[in-house]
Amino acid sequence: MFLPLGLLIKKINMKRSLYIYIFTFITLLSFSCSKMVEGLNDNPNQPSSTSPDLLLTGLQLGTVTFHSGQLSRHAGLLSGYFKGTDRQYQTFYNYMIINANFNTHWANAYRIIRNAYTLEQLAKEDNREGVIVGISKVLAAHTMGTIAALWGDVPFREAGRYVEFNNPQYDAQLEVYEGVQNMLNDAIESLRSPVGRPVANADVFFDGNPEKWIKVAYSLKARFYLHLGEYEQALANAKLGIISPSDNWLADFFVDELNGENLYEQFYRGNRAGDLETSGTYFYELLSPSGAHYRGDLKTNETARFNYLVRTEGNRAVNNTTSSGAFGATSSYPLFTFEENLLILAESAFHQEGFNSALEYLNELREYYSSGAHIGSNYHSLGFLYEPYFANDFSPGGIASYPNLSQEDNLLRKILEEKYVLTYSSVEGFNDLRRVFGEPYAMEIPTNNGNRQPQRFLYPQSELDRNVNIPKEIPNLYDKTPANE
Numbered sequence: 001m002f003l004p005l006g007l008l009i010k011k012i013n014m015k016r017s018l019y020i021y022i023f024t025f026i027t028l029l030s031f032s033c034s035k036m037v038e039g040l041n042d043n044p045n046q047p048s049s050t051s052p053d054l055l056l057t058g059l060q061l062g063t064v065t066f067h068s069g070q071l072s073r074h075a076g077l078l079s080g081y082f083k084g085t086d087r088q089y090q091t092f093y094n095y096m097i098i099n100a101n102f103n104t105h106w107a108n109a110y111r112i113i114r115n116a117y118t119l120e121q122l123a124k125e126d127n128r129e130g131v132i133v134g135i136s137k138v139l140a141a142h143t144m145g146t147i148a149a150l151w152g153d154v155p156f157r158e159a160g161r162y163v164e165f166n167n168p169q170y171d172a173q174l175e176v177y178e179g180v181q182n183m184l185n186d187a188i189e190s191l192r193s194p195v196g197r198p199v200a201n202a203d204v205f206f207d208g209n210p211e212k213w214i215k216v217a218y219s220l221k222a223r224f225y226l227h228l229g230e231y232e233q234a235l236a237n238a239k240l241g242i243i244s245p246s247d248n249w250l251a252d253f254f255v256d257e258l259n260g261e262n263l264y265e266q267f268y269r270g271n272r273a274g275d276l277e278t279s280g281t282y283f284y285e286l287l288s289p290s291g292a293h294y295r296g297d298l299k300t301n302e303t304a305r306f307n308y309l310v311r312t313e314g315n316r317a318v319n320n321t322t323s324s325g326a327f328g329a330t331s332s333y334p335l336f337t338f339e340e341n342l343l344i345l346a347e348s349a350f351h352q353e354g355f356n357s358a359l360e361y362l363n364e365l366r367e368y369y370s371s372g373a374h375i376g377s378n379y380h381s382l383g384f385l386y387e388p389y390f391a392n393d394f395s396p397g398g399i400a401s402y403p404n405l406s407q408e409d410n411l412l413r414k415i416l417e418e419k420y421v422l423t424y425s426s427v428e429g430f431n432d433l434r435r436v437f438g439e440p441y442a443m444e445i446p447t448n449n450g451n452r453q454p455q456r457f458l459y460p461q462s463e464l465d466r467n468v469n470i471p472k473e474i475p476n477l478y479d480k481t482p483a484n485e
Contacts, residue, residue: 052122052132053202059115060204063139064251066108067146067427068263068333073276074101075150075430078454080282080445089275094449097477099461106460109147113160116140123196130196131210135203137187138217141180142335145224148176149431150457152481153471167467173482180224184217191217204253215242216249219336222344223428227435228483235348238341245338245373252332261329264425265321278310279317282445287421288317295417297399301385302421304372308379309424319425324378327425334426339365339374343419350412355391362415363388389414409441417443434484455480 076082077093084093092101119136123129140160147154155168156176171179190196191210198208206212219241225234242248254262267273278284285291287306296302309327311320319327334340342365350358366386368374375384393400394410401410416436420443423429434455436442447453454477464470 050122052119052126052128053199055115055119055122056132056135056198056202057204059112059119059136059139062108062112062115063143063335064333065263066105066112066143067335068251071105071108072426073267074105074457075427076425077276077448079430079433081424081429082276082278083281083448084275085277086275087272089272095454095477097454097458099458099464102457102460103462105457106463109143110155110159112143113140114162115160117160128196129190130193131191131208131213132196132198134187134190134193134196134210134217135198135208135213137183137190138213138220141183141187141217142220144176144183145180145220145227146427148173148180149224149227149481149483150427151459152456152475152483155467155469167469169469170471174228177224177228177483181221184221188214188217205249205251212247215240215247216336218242219249219341219344222341222348223336226344226348227431229435231348231351234344235352238344238348242336242338242341245368248334248338249336250332250334254330254332256323256329262321262327262331262333264319264327264333265329265331268318268321268327273318277316277318279312279315282443283421283424284310284317286417295421299385299387299389299393299399301383304375304379304382304384305421307382308375324376326376337422339368339422340419340428342368343415343422346415347412347419350408350415355408355411358411358415359389359391362411362418365418405441412441413443416441434480437480437484452478454478455484 073082073089074092077084077089082089082093084090088101091097116136116139120129120133123133123136144156144159148156152173153170154173154176155165156171156179158165158168161168191214193210197210201207203209218237222234222238222241225231225237254260254265259266261269267276282293285293286295287302287309288294289296289301289303289306294302307320308325309320310317311322311325319325321327321329323329325331342361346358346361346365349361366388369384369386372380372384389400391407392398394407394414395401396405396407396410398407398410400414401407402413405413416432419432420429423432433443433445433453437453437455445453456475456477456479458477459470459474464474
């Protein structure tokens with residue numbers, strides 16, 4: 001679902017605070033018949049007289065809504081992050097999942113694709129091709145790669161152009177990934193243009209800074225290459241990506257006013273708060289110092305991070321939505337971070353450069369964590385420790401080893417486990433779990449119901465009812481996508 005119309009976002013720029021009422025932008029992402037978007041898709045070559053800058057802001061806010069809203073909660077129910085305890089969340093958690101559960105996700109995703117396409121057409125009309133188009137392409141590629149990961153074969157080449165293609169053809173998942181890589185290549189080229197920067201504050205993430213967007217694009221390329229196990233390409237692109245915390249791609253404009261809060265905070269403050277919890281999950285048992293599978297060891301203390309991420313309400317644990325917690329009203333939501341990029345480097349380097357190189361990247365992350373920068377300062381006193389690992393720590397019987405794994409597999413498991421914790425409450429955890437499913441170093445996350453692990457999202461009922469070009473064979477929840485077969 002979309003952010004409420006009353007949402008405010010706070011953008012810090014030139015030492016002043018700018019509050020923007022974004023109902024105008026959200027309208028751009030809806031099916032509204034308001035004057036702002038009237039006739040938006042009447043002609044794909046003349047989509048609207050709306051400013052590309054205004055549309056860019058709406059496109060970015062739609063991106064935050066899609067990636068940090070219900071989509072991430074649904075993925076978390078299938079990833080060992082959350083437990084559904086009532087109503088729809090309980091049935092979803094128990095795999096009683098129907099195609100209609102995904103109608104809104106699909107619609108929101110393809111509105112992002114539609115608006116990205118529209119923005120590009122507007123920029124062409126205004127002779128503003130360049131940076132603003134590059135940003136738009138990054139946003140579209142981010143969403144398109146996520147769609148491919150979750151659903152497999154999806155509309156790509158004909159997507160977003162509803163006047164031309166009311167029933168878009170489906171493209172094979174691997175072809176979509178290739179197309180997304182090409183889209184990111186085009187984005188990088190546009191971002192290197194000396195022209196076409198958005199007006200001040202239209203880009204709510206980096207205020208039009210092309211160098212930061214180029215780093216995001218390379219990191220996204222690395223993420224999507226990793227989805228396919230193309231380690232050489234993942235490694236090369238991650239080295240060009242987000243290599244500093246100062247370049248993190250964050251939604252950091254939430255405010256504690258009139259439904260302007262972090263979407264997780266809004267959820268847990270709403271009337272569905274009792275439907276979703278973290279207690280009793282694989283994640284809880286892994287990160288909680290009292291958990292049955294606590295990942296701490298002589299060199300690792302996760303007490304502070306656990307309490308930063310999770311809070312306790314009586315007998316249940318949920319996301320920490322207090323003002324100082326990771327999901328507080330004004331807490332930022334990560335879309336791509338320095339930490340994820342380092343872990344992509346670690347995993348890819350293991351396959352391309354060897355054990356020692358992978359360990360160096362993992363220890364670089366642990367050095368960063370040892371500063372406490374990943375934890376709210378209010379939690380530092382609870383205790384945290386991330387000393388560097390040595391190779392023999394991963395030998396069978398070492399402090400970083402797991403039962404029945406070799407030294408090499410122990411390191412891979414530790415890298416993946418670290419990434420699993422890092423991507424708590426996001427979609428990427430579900431993508432990783434399916435990617436390494438069945439490998440000896442994969443985490444042993446139990447099923448919620450039965451003995452089969454979900455392998456994909458279902459095609460939405462709205463698509464099955466309306467698009468005559470749906471695949472001839474409709475996969476079920478347990479069918480692997482081609483990338484994971």
